[in-house]
Amino acid sequence: MSQLQRSASSRPPEGHAGWARRLALTAVAVLVLLIGLAAPAGAHGEEGQQAFEKTATVTFYDVKFSTAELDIGQELTITGTLRVMESWPDHTLAAPELGYLSINQPGPRFFVTERWLSDTFTPQSVKIHKGATYPFKIVAKARVPGTYHIHPTFAVHDAGTLVGPGQSVTIADAGEFSVPIDLATGETVDMGGFGIGNVVAWTAISFVIAAAYLAFWMRKGLLWRAFPVAEGRGASIISKGQVKVSVAIAVFALLVGVGSYAYAELTTGPKVPPQVARVEPAAAEADPLGKQLKVHVDHAVFQTGTGRLEFTLTVTNNSPRPVLLQKLQFSTYQAMNRDVAAGSAAPDPGELVTVTPPGQIQPGETRTLTLDLDGAALAEQGLLPLNEAQVRLTGLVFFTDDSGQSAISEVNELTTGILPKY
Amino acid sequence: MTTTVAKPPTPSDPAPLGKGQRILGWRWEVLFALAFVPLVIGAFHLNQMLFVGDWSFWADWKDRQWWPLLTPALGMIIPAAVQYIAWSRLRVPIGATVCAVALMIGQWLSRYFTFDWWANIPINYTWPETFLLAAIILDVILLVSRSYLITAVLGGLIWGFVFWYFNFVMLAPYLQAVDFHGTLLTVADTMGFHITRTQTPEYLRIIEEGHLRALVGDITIVVAFFAGMLSVATYGFGFLIGKYLAVWPIGKFFKLQTN
Numbered sequence: 001m002s003q004l005q006r007s008a009s010s011r012p013p014e015g016h017a018g019w020a021r022r023l024a025l026t027a028v029a030v031l032v033l034l035i036g037l038a039a040p041a042g043a044h045g046e047e048g049q050q051a052f053e054k055t056a057t058v059t060f061y062d063v064k065f066s067t068a069e070l071d072i073g074q075e076l077t078i079t080g081t082l083r084v085m086e087s088w089p090d091h092t093l094a095a096p097e098l099g100y101l102s103i104n105q106p107g108p109r110f111f112v113t114e115r116w117l118s119d120t121f122t123p124q125s126v127k128i129h130k131g132a133t134y135p136f137k138i139v140a141k142a143r144v145p146g147t148y149h150i151h152p153t154f155a156v157h158d159a160g161t162l163v164g165p166g167q168s169v170t171i172a173d174a175g176e177f178s179v180p181i182d183l184a185t186g187e188t189v190d191m192g193g194f195g196i197g198n199v200v201a202w203t204a205i206s207f208v209i210a211a212a213y214l215a216f217w218m219r220k221g222l223l224w225r226a227f228p229v230a231e232g233r234g235a236s237i238i239s240k241g242q243v244k245v246s247v248a249i250a251v252f253a254l255l256v257g258v259g260s261y262a263y264a265e266l267t268t269g270p271k272v273p274p275q276v277a278r279v280e281p282a283a284a285e286a287d288p289l290g291k292q293l294k295v296h297v298d299h300a301v302f303q304t305g306t307g308r309l310e311f312t313l314t315v316t317n318n319s320p321r322p323v324l325l326q327k328l329q330f331s332t333y334q335a336m337n338r339d340v341a342a343g344s345a346a347p348d349p350g351e352l353v354t355v356t357p358p359g360q361i362q363p364g365e366t367r368t369l370t371l372d373l374d375g376a377a378l379a380e381q382g383l384l385p386l387n388e389a390q391v392r393l394t395g396l397v398f399f400t401d402d403s404g405q406s407a408i409s410e411v412n413e414l415t416t417g418i419l420p421k422y
Numbered sequence: 423m424t425t426t427v428a429k430p431p432t433p434s435d436p437a438p439l440g441k442g443q444r445i446l447g448w449r450w451e452v453l454f455a456l457a458f459v460p461l462v463i464g465a466f467h468l469n470q471m472l473f474v475g476d477w478s479f480w481a482d483w484k485d486r487q488w489w490p491l492l493t494p495a496l497g498m499i500i501p502a503a504v505q506y507i508a509w510s511r512l513r514v515p516i517g518a519t520v521c522a523v524a525l526m527i528g529q530w531l532s533r534y535f536t537f538d539w540w541a542n543i544p545i546n547y548t549w550p551e552t553f554l555l556a557a558i559i560l561d562v563i564l565l566v567s568r569s570y571l572i573t574a575v576l577g578g579l580i581w582g583f584v585f586w587y588f589n590f591v592m593l594a595p596y597l598q599a600v601d602f603h604g605t606l607l608t609v610a611d612t613m614g615f616h617i618t619r620t621q622t623p624e625y626l627r628i629i630e631e632g633h634l635r636a637l638v639g640d641i642t643i644v645v646a647f648f649a650g651m652l653s654v655a656t657y658g659f660g661f662l663i664g665k666y667l668a669v670w671p672i673g674k675f676f677k678l679q680t681n
Contacts, residue, residue, distance in 0.1 A: 022465065055507065064611050091473055098625050099623075099625075100623035100624050100625055102618050103618060104620055105618060106540055106622065107541040107542045107543060107620075108541075108543055108544075108616075108617045108618055108619075110618075111614065111616040111617060112618055114603075115615075121603045121604070121605075123602060123603065123605045123607060123611075123615055124611075124615070124624045124625075125623065125624045125625040143542070144542050151575075155621075155623035155625075157623075157625050159622075161621055161623065179616055181600055181602075181609060181612055182600065182601055182602075183598050183599065183600055184598070184599035184600060184601055184606075185598075185599075185608070189609075191546075191547055191609075191612070191613060191616065192544065192546075193544075194483070194489075194546055194609065195481075195549075195558065195592075195595045195596055196545060196546035196549065198591070198592060199546070199549045199592045199594055200589050201551055202592050203526065203530075203554075203592070206552055206554035206555050206588075207523070207526060207554060209554065209555065209558065210519050210522070210523055210554040210555075210557065210558060213516070213519055213558050213561075214516055214519055214520065214523065217514055217515070217516050218516070221446075221448070221625055222451060222454070222514060223446045223450055223451055223454060223512075224446060224516060225512040225513055226511055226512055228513075229511060229512060229513045234513035235568075238513060238565070243565060243566065246515065246561075246562045247562055247565075247566065248567055249558060249562070250558050250559050250562035250563075251562075253555040253559060253629070254555070254557045254559060256555060257555045257556075257584060257587065257588040258586075258587070260588065260591035261587045261590050261591060261678050262593035263591060264590050264591040264593075265594070267594075268594040268595055268597075268598060269598045269599070270598065270599050271594060271597040271599065271608075272597065272599045272608055272627050273482075273484045273485065273486055273597070273608070273630060274482055274484070274597075274608055274611055274627075274630060275605075275606060275607050275608060275611050276611060276629070276630065277605045277606070277607060277611075278625075299629075301674070302617055334659055361669065369457060418521070422678075
């Protein structure tokens with residue numbers, strides 16, 4: 001009987017083994033099918049962040065995108081304002097000291113060409129502090145055709161990346177891309193492909209030497225060597241000639257390495273070490289109107305049955321002009337005053353908040369306002385922290401006076417605990 | 423089943439048996455290479471990615487302190503292990519060079535296909551460093567000295583020391599000074615400004631941080647010596663991995679029997 005026949009006859013009966021094998025195959029097939037049902041994740045990953053991180057750290061507002069469609073090589077400009085909230089959650093996050101302005105994109109589909117904070121060009125990270133407001137501008141050059149969801153972002157050291165409102169932008173497959181770099185010597189080079197020819201050449205030279213060395217030792221095979229080595233005759237399978245050739249190759253490798261260093265020093269321009277160029281942009285001045293408004297949140301209640309969120313605000317207007325509550329903003333969620341939206345020409349004002357009593361607050365007046373908005377919509381975007389250690393909401397309240405001046409300053413930062421009503 | 427081994431020729435020109443008398447055919451050599459080389463690519467590439475990933479990935483992380491210190495020192499572990507395997511079992515001084523070639527293949531495949539083709543991060547920003555020349559020197563030191571200790575000390579020192587200088591020719595163009603909107607940066611820093619890496623803000627860069635500045639003006643040579651010393655230690659670590667986690671357990675179960 002052959003070995004194969006012997007092993008076949010000694011196999012266990014089909015029963016259990018076959019059943020288990022079929023079950024395993026079915027499980028694998030189900031798993032593969034489930035993976036196939038997964039939808040692609042193209043955007044809005046920031047909704048996975050906790051509510052306090054999105055609302056109480058950095059808030060973006062007045063964000064505008066210059067365009068939604070452009071060609072390769074054309075520029076997209078994103079402007080707006082970002083605020084490092086005074087009510088930074090320092091029970092769990094270190095105080096904000098270092099930040100970095102950028103954009104969120106699925107890989108470098110755009111190359112950022114300019115970063116500005118408060119009219120200061122920021123080449124790298126910036127020093128920041130709580131309560132600071134920074135107008136920002138990012139200019140990005142289109143590079144890879146496709147449609148991408150782009151957000152301005154501000155990363156804060158020890159806190160993570162906070163994301164502003166995003167927009168889909170389409171890059172058409174037309175145009176040319178180049179990013180010139182001006183060297184200190186006056187020479188201008190194109191960043192695309194810069195330096196790679198040199199890298200490939202020197203890697204190839206090193207590889208040829210290494211390949212030659214390996215070929216020398218492997219040309220007569222390797223595995224046969226195991227036998228004399230196992231018998232203790234390893235020294236006998238290396239000849240003096242082989243040693244001499246190997247030493248020569250090693251010396252050559254050393255000379256090539258040293259020579260390459262000398263070549264680099266002679267052929268490249270003035271060099272500096274990698275630079276750390278961090279600046280401290282000046283925070284925007286506090287809004288003059290905002291200094292004259294006193295806003296206090298009395299309480300906030302979330303009705304779990306109806307999903308409504310109700311705030312009670314006491315507003316004192318110490319300015320010489322009547323003011324009107326324009327909108328609320330929590331992270332990227334905005335709710336406009338229903339009365340303001342009614343008078344607006346915009347076709348879709350988005351989420352609305354009902355302000356009672358309506359109307360302007362006169363100079364010198366103190367008024368208690370009740371604000372009613374859709375808490376369920378906030379919860380859907382993960383902005384209602386009902387299941388967190390701090391059940392509180394932080395956002396901005398925007399007022400305007402009759403001259404159109406808006407107040408979005410520290411005084412009007414809204415932070416309050418929320419009482420769920422079950 | 424026994425295997426008859428014909429006594430090989432005298433050491434003046436040691437060679438395997440003639441075609442008709444070959445113990446193991448060339449197909450076994452190919453099978454061995456097909457199995458072993460991907461294993462080394464995986465092990466060494468994973469080692470580098472986990473220990474020194476960012477310094478290897480990005481041109482603007484290749485500074486004068488951490489890149490030339492950590493990359494060769496932690497990149498010594500796998501070559502030392504494979505060198506032990508190759509020398510102790512086959513008496514062939516190619517362990518480190520095989521590792522360096524394998525790493526080169528793995529890194530370039532990764533940078534080109536994963537970084538450039540898939541994620542559109544240009545390869546002139548993510549090019550990898552190389553150990554090719556240093557690996558040849560390390561192997562030949564073992565060949566000449568026939569001592570793991572001498573290879574660890576002398577070879578380790580050289581391996582760590584030459585890393586910056588042998589890779590400088592590739593890095594030098596990226597260290598050229600740039601006047602970027604009134605700020606002095608390098609070409610690599612400028613590339614880092616332009617190319618956004620999601621969830622990798624600039625302040626995460628670990629470059630030029632530390633206190634190795636007290637002794638001499640040129641930090642590079644101090645770091646090169648320190649990298650050499652660290653490589654001596656990590657050679658020992660790799661040697662132990664090769665001996666006790668590779669050769670010894672495999673030797674217990676796969677013994678070559680001869681008459």
